[in-house]
Amino acid sequence: MHSESALTELQQAEPGSSLWRDAWQRLRQNKLAVFGLCLLTLFIVIALLTPWIAPYDYASQNLDLGASPPSAAHWLGTDVFGRDLLTQIMYGGRVSLAVGFIATSVALLIGVTWGAIAGFVGGRVDAVMMRMVDILYALPFMIFIVLLMVVFGRNLLLLFLAIGAVEWLTMARIMRGQVQTLRQQEFVEAAVSIGLSPGTIIRRHLVPNALGPIIVYTTLTIPSVMLLEAFLSFLGLGIQPPQTSWGLLISYGAETMEEYPWLLLFPGLALTLTLFSLNFLGDGLRDALDVRSARD
Amino acid sequence: MLTVENLSVSFVTRMGTTQAVDDVSFNVKSGEITAIIGESGSGKSVACYSLLGLVPQPPGRIDSGRALFEGTDLLQLGESDLRKIRGRDIAMVFQDPMTCLNPYMTIGKQLMEPLRLHGKVSHADARHRALELLQEVGIRDPGSTFDNFPHQFSGGMRQRVMVAMALINEPKLLIADEPTTALDVTIQAQILKLLAELQQRRNIGIIFISHDLSVVADIADQIVVMEQGRVVEHGNREAIFENASHPYTRKLLSAIPTGANPHTVEGGDTLIRVQNLHTWFTENRETVKAVDDVSFEIRRGEVLGLVGESGSGKSTIGRSILRLVPVTSGTVSFDGTNLTALSRSAMTSMRQRMQIIFQDPFASLNPRMTIFDTLAEPLLLHGIENRRSVAQAVLQLMDKVGLARQFARKYPHEFSGGQRQRIAIGRALATRPEFVVADEPVSALDVTIQAQILELLHELGREEGLTMLFISHDLAVVRQVADRIIVLHEGKIVEQAQAETLFQQPQESYTQQLLKSIPGRSIRT
Numbered sequence: 001m002h003s004e005s006a007l008t009e010l011q012q013a014e015p016g017s018s019l020w021r022d023a024w025q026r027l028r029q030n031k032l033a034v035f036g037l038c039l040l041t042l043f044i045v046i047a048l049l050t051p052w053i054a055p056y057d058y059a060s061q062n063l064d065l066g067a068s069p070p071s072a073a074h075w076l077g078t079d080v081f082g083r084d085l086l087t088q089i090m091y092g093g094r095v096s097l098a099v100g101f102i103a104t105s106v107a108l109l110i111g112v113t114w115g116a117i118a119g120f121v122g123g124r125v126d127a128v129m130m131r132m133v134d135i136l137y138a139l140p141f142m143i144f145i146v147l148l149m150v151v152f153g154r155n156l157l158l159l160f161l162a163i164g165a166v167e168w169l170t171m172a173r174i175m176r177g178q179v180q181t182l183r184q185q186e187f188v189e190a191a192v193s194i195g196l197s198p199g200t201i202i203r204r205h206l207v208p209n210a211l212g213p214i215i216v217y218t219t220l221t222i223p224s225v226m227l228l229e230a231f232l233s234f235l236g237l238g239i240q241p242p243q244t245s246w247g248l249l250i251s252y253g254a255e256t257m258e259e260y261p262w263l264l265l266f267p268g269l270a271l272t273l274t275l276f277s278l279n280f281l282g283d284g285l286r287d288a289l290d291v292r293s294a295r296d
Numbered sequence: 297m298l299t300v301e302n303l304s305v306s307f308v309t310r311m312g313t314t315q316a317v318d319d320v321s322f323n324v325k326s327g328e329i330t331a332i333i334g335e336s337g338s339g340k341s342v343a344c345y346s347l348l349g350l351v352p353q354p355p356g357r358i359d360s361g362r363a364l365f366e367g368t369d370l371l372q373l374g375e376s377d378l379r380k381i382r383g384r385d386i387a388m389v390f391q392d393p394m395t396c397l398n399p400y401m402t403i404g405k406q407l408m409e410p411l412r413l414h415g416k417v418s419h420a421d422a423r424h425r426a427l428e429l430l431q432e433v434g435i436r437d438p439g440s441t442f443d444n445f446p447h448q449f450s451g452g453m454r455q456r457v458m459v460a461m462a463l464i465n466e467p468k469l470l471i472a473d474e475p476t477t478a479l480d481v482t483i484q485a486q487i488l489k490l491l492a493e494l495q496q497r498r499n500i501g502i503i504f505i506s507h508d509l510s511v512v513a514d515i516a517d518q519i520v521v522m523e524q525g526r527v528v529e530h531g532n533r534e535a536i537f538e539n540a541s542h543p544y545t546r547k548l549l550s551a552i553p554t555g556a557n558p559h560t561v562e563g564g565d566t567l568i569r570v571q572n573l574h575t576w577f578t579e580n581r582e583t584v585k586a587v588d589d590v591s592f593e594i595r596r597g598e599v600l601g602l603v604g605e606s607g608s609g610k611s612t613i614g615r616s617i618l619r620l621v622p623v624t625s626g627t628v629s630f631d632g633t634n635l636t637a638l639s640r641s642a643m644t645s646m647r648q649r650m651q652i653i654f655q656d657p658f659a660s661l662n663p664r665m666t667i668f669d670t671l672a673e674p675l676l677l678h679g680i681e682n683r684r685s686v687a688q689a690v691l692q693l694m695d696k697v698g699l700a701r702q703f704a705r706k707y708p709h710e711f712s713g714g715q716r717q718r719i720a721i722g723r724a725l726a727t728r729p730e731f732v733v734a735d736e737p738v739s740a741l742d743v744t745i746q747a748q749i750l751e752l753l754h755e756l757g758r759e760e761g762l763t764m765l766f767i768s769h770d771l772a773v774v775r776q777v778a779d780r781i782i783v784l785h786e787g788k789i790v791e792q793a794q795a796e797t798l799f800q801q802p803q804e805s806y807t808q809q810l811l812k813s814i815p816g817r818s819i820r821t
Contacts, residue, residue, distance in 0.1 A: 006688035010668065013704040020664075186660035190723065193618055194674040195647035204673075208664040 026288040033284020036277035043274060047094045056084035058091045059242040069262055077262045079252070085263065088244055089270050095245035096271070099160060099229040100222040106164025107225075108218060111171025116202050116210070118172070119179030130176065133169050141166055149237055159238055163225050174217055178210035212289035219282030223275040230271075246271045297501050298324040298347075298469055303361030303371075305339070305346045308354060316342045318525040320361075324518075326468060329495055329502040331512035333548070334522035335742035336713075340505050343522070344471050347371070348386060349378040365469070383410050387462035389455075391474040396458060397446040403430075403457050404442035410464050429460040434490060451606075452483035459490065466498075473505045480605035481769065485813035488515055507742060510552045510772070510816030513537065521545045551747040552816065553772040556796050559758075560779045563595025567731060567763050568617065573626035575609070575616045586612040588787035589626075594731075599757065599764045601778030601795065603771055603810070609787040610767045614733040617765070618652055619643060630731070648678045648727035653753075655736035657716035661708040667694070667719055668704040674726045689726075697722040698752060714745035718752065725756060731763045738773060750777060771814050775799055783807050 027033055046053070055075075062082030070077045076085040118129040148162050182188060183206065191201045230247020232238035239245045246267050253264030305317040317339040324330045334340040345351050347363045347370050363370040365386070370378070382388075390396045398406060407426040411417050417425070423442075430438035433456040446454055455475060462470055472491065476484040492515045495502050506512055512519065519536040521529040521544065529542040540546050575587040587609040594600045604610040615621045617628050619635060628635045630650065638646060654660035661670060671690045675681040681689045691701050697718040708716055717737065724732055734753065738746040754777060757764055768774045774781060775795060782792040783806065791804045802808045 006691055007684075009691065009701065010687045010704055013668075013702045015705050186654040186656060187662045189615075189620055190652070190654065190660050190720070191662075191673075192620055193647060193650075193652045194723070194727075195644040195677055196673070197644075204665075205662050209662065 023285075023288040027284050030284040030287065032280040033288075036280035036284070039273060039277040040281065043093060043270075043277075044097060046090060047097050050090045050094055054087045054090050056087045058083065058087050058244070069260075076266045077260075079263055080256065080260070085266055088249060089246070089267055092244045092246045092249050092267065093270060095156070095239055095243065096226050096229060096247065097274075099163065099245070100226040102160045103163040103167060103225045103229075104218055104221045106161060107167035107171050107221060108214070109168075110164070111168035112175050112207065112210075112214060114168070115172035115175025115177075116179050116206055119176035120183055120198060120202055120206060122180075122183075126176070130173075133172055136166075137169055145232065145237060154237075154240065156239070156243075159229070159232070163228055163232075167221055167225060171214070171217065171221070174213055175210060178213060179206050182206055182209055215289065216282055216286045219278050219285060223278050226271070226274070297326045297366065298503075299362075299364045300343070300347070301362045301364075303343060303346070303363065304359040305342055305351065306357050306359055308357055315525050316356075317346065320522070320525070320527050322518075322520045322527065322530060324469065324501045324503055326501045327495065327499045328517040329492070329504055329512075329515055330518040330520065331504045331506060331516035332520045332522060333506055333509055333512065335507055335744065337524070338522040339525040340522050341473055344473070344503055344505060348382050348388070348471075349373070349375060350382075383413075383467075384465045385467055386469045386471065387465065387467040389458050389462050389470065389472040389475045392478050397454060399446055402443045402445055403449070407457070407461055407464060410461065425464065426460075429464055430457070432494075433457070433460045433463070434486070435460070450483075451479055452486060455479060455483070455487055456490065459487075459494070463494065463498075467500065469501045469503070470495075471503045471505070474507065475504075476511060477506070477508075481771070481813040481815075482605065482809060484511070484815065488815065491515065508815075509548050509743070513816035521548065547744055551743040553747075553750075553770075553776045556775055556799070557599075557777055557779065560795060561598055563598030563763075563779065565596055566593045567596040567631055568594040568765075569627075569629045570613070570617065571627045571629075573613065573616055573628065574624040575612050575621060576624045585787050587616060590784075590787070590789055591626075592782060592789065592792065594763055594765060596730075596763055597761050598779045599766050599777055601774035601781040602765060602767045602784060603769070603774050603781060604784035605769060605810075607786070608784040610769075610784050611735050613784075614652065614735050614765055614767050618647075618650055618733060620652070645678070648674070648680070649729050650731040650733075651724035651727065651729040652733040652735060653717075653720055653724045653737045656740050657713055657720050658708075658740070660720050661716055663708055666705050666707055667699070667711075670708075670719060671722050671726055674723060678727055680727060693722045693726055696725070696756070712745075713741050714749060717741060717745075717749050721749075721752065721756070725760070725762075728760065729762070731765075732757075733765045733767065735767045736769065737766075739768065739770065746773070753777070771810060783810065 060083070062078070064082065066078070066080060066082055068074060068078045068082075074084050074086065076089065078084055079088065114129060114133070118126045144166070145162050148158060152158050188201060188205055191205050196204075226246070229238055229245060230250060233245055233248040234251040239248055241248075249267035250264065250271065253267055257264045300323065301321045303317055303320045304315070307314045307316055320339070320343050322330065322332070332340045332344065342351060342356075346356065346358055358371055361371060365381070370381070373381070397403075404423070404426060407429070408419075408422040411422045411425060427438050427442065430442070435441060435453060435456055441449070446457075449457065475491070476487050479487060488511070491502060491504070494500070504512055504516060513533070516533050518532055519530070520527055521536070521542065523544045529536065529540060529545045536545060537549070540549060570593070571591050573587055573590045574585070577584045577586055590613060602610045602613060612621060616623050617635075623636055626636070630646070633646070635643065635646065668690055671693055672686045675686055675689055676683070690704065694701055694704065699715065699718050699722070703711070708719070711719065721737075737753065738749050741749060750773065756762065766774060766777055778795045780792065781795050781798045783790045783798070783804070785806050791798065791802065791807045793803075798807065799811065802811055
């Protein structure tokens with residue numbers, strides 16, 4: 001038999017149902033999770049296209065107009081400077097979603113790598129690595145951010161990194177716990193006995209098997225990061241006008257809530273919908289990735 | 297006493313309806329042990345659990361049948377009536393004594409709980425009864441261990457406590473679900489003896505659920521054989537063991553390992569030499585001497601059996617040879633090379649010459665990798681095949697271990713236990729190693745599958761001239777495959793001899809005790 005015919009035979013073999021594909025099947029049956037996923041996708045697409053589809057320029061003011069309630073010209077109304085609220089929410093979404101996803105990705109990358117190495121190598125290396133995590137945990141977060149801002153100046157990218165650098169700690173702990181359980185399983189021992197290097201074992205055997213809880217935790221981290229950005233911006237440490245974010249819009253809206261309730265209502269709605277979507281998706285993923293429910 | 301008629305139970309899930317128990321009838325008389333035998337998935341546990349309302353509904357559903365227990369149909373009773381019967385008239389003993397006892401409650405408290413729950417008994421009376429029972433199930437000096445917690449007892453003692461707990465309300469029927477499966481052979485023999493004595497003394501009925509015919513061979517009065525939810529054969533012990541009529545029963549009987557390895561070999565030159573091996577672990581600042589000064593040799597081409605109970609260090613020896621655990625002191629040499637002194641990279645290239653097959657085929661395969669990827673990994677790593685030629689090599693490997701080629705792209709969870717063990721064997725043999733450690737390779741499998749896997753290992757071993765270290769707690773299995781046997785106890789070698797010599801003329805008392813504990817001696821002679 002030639003290697004070509006072996007390859008054809010392999011391609012014709014029945015495809016297996018991987019755990020990921022099973023999980024996807026289950027996720028698709030969860031209506032709330034699918035709804036969350038669709039809504040998130042929609043928000044992301046809008047955020048990406050904002051510069052081209054936004055109805056107005058985000059910085060241009062119309063002081064004559066002032067704060068006006070929703071109308072045909074301004075669907076969601078305008079703020080006290082006469083800026084279109086829909087445009088502001090669209091631009092704010094860009095920042096908020098970017099913070100959410102980029103900071104979480106940073107956290108994911110550092111946390112998963114760090115936790116996997118600590119958990120797999122174990123012993124003294126593990127002790128040192130995890131004590132470092134503990135120390136960073138103990139460091140007051142605000143002081144850390146303020147310090148970064150003072151040293152490097154205010155900068156959007158730095159904000160992403162700073163938040164990510166705080167959020168990875170929990171990720172590392174979860175990953176380490178996962179890897180510690182996994183490495184006692186015989187398939188990891190089998191990988192060692194085949195002669196695979198530690199790096200390959202972590203990459204091919206450990207990380208894919210630990211991703212379930214990590215993915216779920218990620219969907220919980222994104223909303224918390226977005227709220228963190230809102231908090232920092234509120235304190236004046238994050239985004240500065242005329243740039244805006246949902247968090248900033250909400251904090252301005254809260255100040256004028258009594259006279260112009262729509263300034264709080266619509267940005268709040270945008271943030272709430274996103275958080276709900278992420279939570280639905282997170283719940284759905286947790287159920288879908290649970291192997292026990294796969295066997296019912 | 298208990299008559300089950302036409303019981304059918306099914307499970308309704310999204311994937312469809314599964315008939316777990318299909319038209320099952322049997323009866324249990326008081327003063328008799330009725331064994332229900334079947335492989336995993338045969339419905340033996342579901343049938344018994346459904347009698348006590350212990351099958352969750354849904355997904356479970358009792359379709360039909362009656363279960364008359366002293367004139368009452370158990371299947372018609374509501375939850376509150378059933379609760380009165382459970383534990384008082386019908387009690388249960390489960391497989392794993394560790395998970396069935398509350399770790400935060402003393403043995404004494406746990407024993408008294410059912411007494412105080414079902415009857416109005418004073419604390420002092422309850423304590424008195426509990427102590428009596430502990431004595432009866434063979435706990436020495438129950439007064440001083442009464443206030444101990446479960447973790448302070450050994451596995452066998454815990455199972456005795458479980459039996460005592462089941463007996464405390466003087467049930468008329470005891471359902472024991474694989475009560476000895478998690479125990480060592482010598483402990484298993486003691487628990488079996490205990491159950492037989494109790495049944496005689498108290499004249500109770502016992503349902504003994506097991507996957508292993510040989511376990512019940514010495515104690516059962518009636519035997520019910522189940523396959524795929526149905527009763528295929530039902531009769532008293534003699535009828536089953538001497539003239540079983542159903543082919544499935546005969547298959548089960550023939551799968552019981554009996555007799556010696558029919559083709560023992562002498563073995564050639566020394567392939568592996570273990571000298572003064574010590575492997576110690578530190579757990580909570582205590583040193584556990586898992587392997588304590590062990591020396592032996594394995595000759596090329598022979599199968600060396602390594603036998604011992606849990607904690608004897610048998611698995612640690614296998615892992616020490618392959619350097620999967622760090623060795624404390626001593627040397628292991630392989631074909632003249634001292635493995636303990638090799639650098640990591642030199643060891644990596646050595647690994648293709650020595651492999652391991654693990655016990656649990658559910659844990660030993662990466663659930664996220666297809667069979668193809670699992671089998672291709674060692675071939676690609678050691679450069680035996682390249683990306684182009686690996687497909688053919690993997691397919692041939694699958695032929696060799698008896699897996700259909702069209703399953704190459706499937707994932708481990710889509711296979712049965714036996715098939716998974718074939719995959720694991722394929723992975724171990726992929727690099728054509730000279731030496732394989734088989735660490736309890738059949739212990740997690742059903743008996744009929746066990747026989748197939750042993751057969752496969754035997755065939756492949758002979759074909760490739762493989763040298764094997766066969767680790768097992770099951771003496772009957774080792775006897776079937778090994779040329780030479782080493783008996784281990786608490787990290788030390790007790791005895792080593794040619795396989796048949798060991799079985800015919802065991803020298804040490806520990807070996808003699810082990811051999812006596814092999815269940816089913818009445819059917820092996």
